[in-house]
Amino acid sequence: MLTPTRRALTHWFSALLLATALPAAHADDKQLRIGFQKSASLLTLQKSQGSLEKRLAPLGVSVKWVEFPAGPQLLEGLNVGAVDVGYVGEAPPIFAQAAGARFAYIGYDPAAPEAEAIVVPKDSPIRTVAGLKGKKVVLNKGSNVHYLLLRALEKAGLAYSDIQPVFLPPADARAAFERGAVDAWVIWDPFLAAVEKQSQARQLADGRELVHNYSYYLAERGYAARNPQVIQALFEDTAAQAQWLKSNVPQAAALIAPLQGLDPAVVERALQRYQFGVKPVTLAVAGDQQKIADAFASLGLIPKPIRIADALPVQ
Numbered sequence: 001m002l003t004p005t006r007r008a009l010t011h012w013f014s015a016l017l018l019a020t021a022l023p024a025a026h027a028d029d030k031q032l033r034i035g036f037q038k039s040a041s042l043l044t045l046q047k048s049q050g051s052l053e054k055r056l057a058p059l060g061v062s063v064k065w066v067e068f069p070a071g072p073q074l075l076e077g078l079n080v081g082a083v084d085v086g087y088v089g090e091a092p093p094i095f096a097q098a099a100g101a102r103f104a105y106i107g108y109d110p111a112a113p114e115a116e117a118i119v120v121p122k123d124s125p126i127r128t129v130a131g132l133k134g135k136k137v138v139l140n141k142g143s144n145v146h147y148l149l150l151r152a153l154e155k156a157g158l159a160y161s162d163i164q165p166v167f168l169p170p171a172d173a174r175a176a177f178e179r180g181a182v183d184a185w186v187i188w189d190p191f192l193a194a195v196e197k198q199s200q201a202r203q204l205a206d207g208r209e210l211v212h213n214y215s216y217y218l219a220e221r222g223y224a225a226r227n228p229q230v231i232q233a234l235f236e237d238t239a240a241q242a243q244w245l246k247s248n249v250p251q252a253a254a255l256i257a258p259l260q261g262l263d264p265a266v267v268e269r270a271l272q273r274y275q276f277g278v279k280p281v282t283l284a285v286a287g288d289q290q291k292i293a294d295a296f297a298s299l300g301l302i303p304k305p306i307r308i309a310d311a312l313p314v315q
Contacts, residue, residue, distance in 0.1 A: 033064045035074040035086035055237045072142040084223040089144025094293045098302035104313040107217035110275035113207030116188040122200040129156035135183035141167035145186040147292045151210040189270035235278045242276035
């Protein structure tokens, strides 16, 4: 008997098969190249367990895992053909689409607003987001936390121009944060959990009541059209691993921690704040993504307005 998740995925991929004129298969489609970030705990677990390789073996498809430091770099890899599928937060695909990248949203993970936050050093005199006025705030440009910062500033009555953004990838941002070169850091898990546990960083705000913080599965449009069975197998494996992870968080943390170079307690805290379980992208979720794109366009953070609908796999 099909589970509700399996039934939904099967229905959606059947629709994709019927709605898409499939191009001829490519010889190199016998390898699925997945772009991932080490911070993506579920994919890290799948990679270590080899579960996807086993699921794809009957289709004659192997797997190549390609690591990226953050979402914007992963999208660059997807755009130049270095990977076929990637997993990122909300903002990177918006910046990439505005720059002309061709990809399709093929799935999303449920909202996890607690898995990203604005933090300050434990002894900082700053107590509220309003206290960031005139301060240096470090973040990864074009990452999911970019929208969190916009929404938090808006709620606090500040404009984006009221702060001094400093753009650095997570490792460099933490170094700047801990040596006092910046006043605050906007970051996601497990980096968030790490700086809380190891440096006692203090949260000013997380994403609750501000953002959804969805995570998205993206694919090169041609690959997704040619290989719906491979994408379905990927999602079935992801759903199965997610179910095991959420029922066995301490054990999952113990497996993932050495792969991420983190303490198991840090990984466990991060896993507790994420929601896993891939689902087909709905019109409502796409609408939320459009709101983010419109906000970025209004502030000139992207060069032109975009339509998220143009990047959905079934028009």
